[in-house]
């Protein structure tokens with residue numbers, strides 16, 4: 001429980017790594033202890049050394065790798081494409097899942113301040129939510145969504161989503177889209193709420209579409225792109241292709257549908273066998289929806305599809 005474990009390179013090749021506080025009452029206070037690596041975001045070189053300029057390098061007793069502290073379980077890291085700021089999401093306990101903008105050396109409060117309560121219902125630290133010297137979250141959820149991997153959208157395929165933050169959600173079973181202005185969240189939409197999948201990560205592909213992976217016995221890879229044409233009269237619908245199965249297509253289903261957004265206003269939904277869809281793909285791509293529809297996706301094992309993701313290495 002609560003190992004964090006998200007990693008992200010910045011444009012200089014410096015590595016951010018998130019660590020959890022292990023979810024136990026006795027390890028929880030370590031989030032505030034700069035002498036440990038629990039409940040932190042650390043910043044290191046490719047060789048594993050503390051990165052130059054780290055905020056606690058000259059602090060007695062502090063681990064020089066530490067970059068920020070007071071985190072519970074950071075599952076998402078992403079860099080804003082315009083500001084270059086690092087953002088994160090982390091789990092609260094019951095209530096209080098957070099989105100934070102990360103600044104070097106700052107204390108993000110756990111477990112001194114939080115908008116969550118214990119899973120059993122008791123307050124945490126007498127319900128304290130604010131304290132001087134500790135950062136407030138940019139945004140938080142109550143009830144929780146269990147935020148996981150996330151990315152800012154910087155592609156050209158869906159211009160209206162530029163610089164929006166997309167977060168895969170586990171217990172929430174959807175993808176959150178956050179509109180951000182002046183470092184504040186000004187809008188939230190929940191995508192694919194009707195799929196009932198646990199979204200583990202969402203990343204932008206080289207083609208400008210978003211790709212999301214789900215865990216569970218029927219793990220799926222979703223591709224979310226924009227439909228250039230109107231489908232069934234729906235204005236500017238989005239096109240979603242997904243396939244499921246246990247790392248193969250033997251148990252796959254393919255779903256092909258158009259919707260204005262993630263909401264359950266599906267205009268059409270057709271289930272086809274993979275073989276049939278491969279045959280139809282060139283026709284569908286030309287006449288139906290998406291100029292970037294790729295047959296290759298359908299023939300490739302899941303691991304090859306994942307290699308399409310544009311990981312920032």
Ligand SMILES: [Ca+2]
Nearest residue numbers: 098108109110
């Ligand atoms: Ca916090």
